[in-house]
Amino acid sequence: MFNRNEDISQDLFHHYQIQPAELIKVDSYYLFWQRNRVYFVVPVSQYKEEELQEMKKLSDYMQSLGDLSVATFVQNTQGYFVSRMANSNHALFRCNRQYERNKSIGEEFAIFHARGKKYAEDVVELNRIGQWKTLWEKRLEQLERFWQSKVNSHPENYFEQIFVESFPYYLGLTENAIQYVVDTELDTKPELVDAATICHQKLNIRHLKSIYHAKIPVEWTYDHFSRDLAEVIREHYFEYGDQCMEHILTFLYGYEKRSPLSSFSWRLLYARLIFPVHYFETVEGYYLTKTDDERKQREHELIYHLETAEKYEQFLGTFFEKIGLPVEKLGIRELSWLKK
Numbered sequence: 001m002f003n004r005n006e007d008i009s010q011d012l013f014h015h016y017q018i019q020p021a022e023l024i025k026v027d028s029y030y031l032f033w034q035r036n037r038v039y040f041v042v043p044v045s046q047y048k049e050e051e052l053q054e055m056k057k058l059s060d061y062m063q064s065l066g067d068l069s070v071a072t073f074v075q076n077t078q079g080y081f082v083s084r085m086a087n088s089n090h091a092l093f094r095c096n097r098q099y100e101r102n103k104s105i106g107e108e109f110a111i112f113h114a115r116g117k118k119y120a121e122d123v124v125e126l127n128r129i130g131q132w133k134t135l136w137e138k139r140l141e142q143l144e145r146f147w148q149s150k151v152n153s154h155p156e157n158y159f160e161q162i163f164v165e166s167f168p169y170y171l172g173l174t175e176n177a178i179q180y181v182v183d184t185e186l187d188t189k190p191e192l193v194d195a196a197t198i199c200h201q202k203l204n205i206r207h208l209k210s211i212y213h214a215k216i217p218v219e220w221t222y223d224h225f226s227r228d229l230a231e232v233i234r235e236h237y238f239e240y241g242d243q244c245m246e247h248i249l250t251f252l253y254g255y256e257k258r259s260p261l262s263s264f265s266w267r268l269l270y271a272r273l274i275f276p277v278h279y280f281e282t283v284e285g286y287y288l289t290k291t292d293d294e295r296k297q298r299e300h301e302l303i304y305h306l307e308t309a310e311k312y313e314q315f316l317g318t319f320f321e322k323i324g325l326p327v328e329k330l331g332i333r334e335l336s337w338l339k340k
Contacts, residue, residue, distance in 0.1 A: 005030060008041055011085035015076040016092060026210050040071055040093040040211065042218055044082060051125040052091070055217035056081060058119065058126075058198055062215075063096075065115050069108075071095040071216045095214040105205060105232070106254025112215070113225040114259055116198030123222040129196040132181050132268075136275060140174045143167070143280065146287075159299045163283055166306050170279045176335060177275035183333065184267040191262040196222055202277075203228040205235055226265050229255065230272035237315060238278070244315075245322050252323060263330040266320075273316060274335070279305055313338055 020032035030041040062070040071093035073081045147167045155161040236247040286298035317338035
C-alpha cells in the first residue's frame with residue numbers, strides 16, 4: 001500500500017514546487033499530507049477537457065458552500081489544472097478537511113446531495129439524469145455481442161464457460177431493471193426532492209474511507225441521488241451478507257433524517273438494485289485486467305455471484321418489507337417473480 005514513486009515526486013516538484021515527504025498509493029491515486037491538508041494525484045487522461053471544466057466548476061461551487069470534504073483542483077506553476085506526470089495526464093487535488101466527522105454517512109450524503117441540487121448552471125458533460133434506460137441498454141448490447149462471439153468461438157477457459165452459461169440469466173435481470181425504470185417514469189411523478197444533484201459514478205464507502213472521506217470531483221456525475229444510495233446498499237449487501245440489513249437501515253435512517261425519499265426515489269433506487277452492475281463489472285473487469293492474478297480474482301468473484309444469485313433475488317424480493325416501507329400506500333410496484 002505504501003510506496004514511494006520517484007517519477008511522481010519529481011513531477012510534483014517540477015509542476016507545483018511541492019516536495020511530499022511520503023507518497024501513499026491508494027487505488028489509482030497517490031496521496032500525501034502537507035500542512036494538515038491532504039493532496040491527491042489523480043490520473044485524468046480518460047476525461048475530456050469539457051468534463052474536467054465541469055468538475056472544477058462543481059467542486060468550486062461545493063467548496064463555496066462550506067463543504068470541507070470536497071477536494072478542489074490545484075493550479076500548477078504554469079497556471080493549468082492538468083499536468084504531465086509519470087507519462088500521463090494527472091490533476092492535483094487538495095482537501096482542506098481537518099475536522100472530526102460527527103455525522104453518519106447517510107446524513108453526510110443527504111447534506112451533500114441537498115447542496116448539489118442548488119447548483120444553478122447547466123451540467124452537460126457529466127449529466128446522466130433520465131439516461132439510465134439508454135445507458136443500460138447500450139451496456140447490455142455490448143456485452144451481449146461479446147457473449148455471442150464467445151458462444152460462436154466456444155469458451156477457452158473456465159471463466160468463459162461460466163460467463164457463457166450465466167449471461168442469459170443476467171440479460172433477463174437487466175431487462176427487468178430497464179423495464180422498471182420505464183414504468184417508474186411513466187407511473188410516478190418526480191417531486192422536488194428528485195431534482196438532479198452531484199452524485200458519484202459509483203459510490204464506494206470502503207474506497208471513501210481509504211481517502212479520508214474526501215470527495216474527489218473526477219469520481220462525480222450529475223444524476224438522481226438514488227444512484228449513490230443504491231450503490232451503498234449494494235456494497236453493504238456484499239460486504240455484510242446476512243447482517244447487511246442493520247447497516248442498510250442505519251444508512252437509510254441517517255439519510256432520511258435529513259432528506260426523506262419520495263415514491264419516485266424509492267422506485268429508482270430499486271431499479272438500480274435490480275440492475276446487476278456487479279455482474280457487468282466482474283465480466284468487463286476480467287477482460288480488462290493485465291495479470292493472471294487479477295483474472296483469477298475476477299473468476300472467484302463471478303463464481304461467488306453465481307453461487308449467491310438466488311440469495312440476491314431473495315434480498316431484492318424482501319427489500320421493501322425489511323426496511324418497513326408501505327409499498328401499497330406509496331404506490332410502489334414490486335416484481336412478482338422476486339416474491340416467490
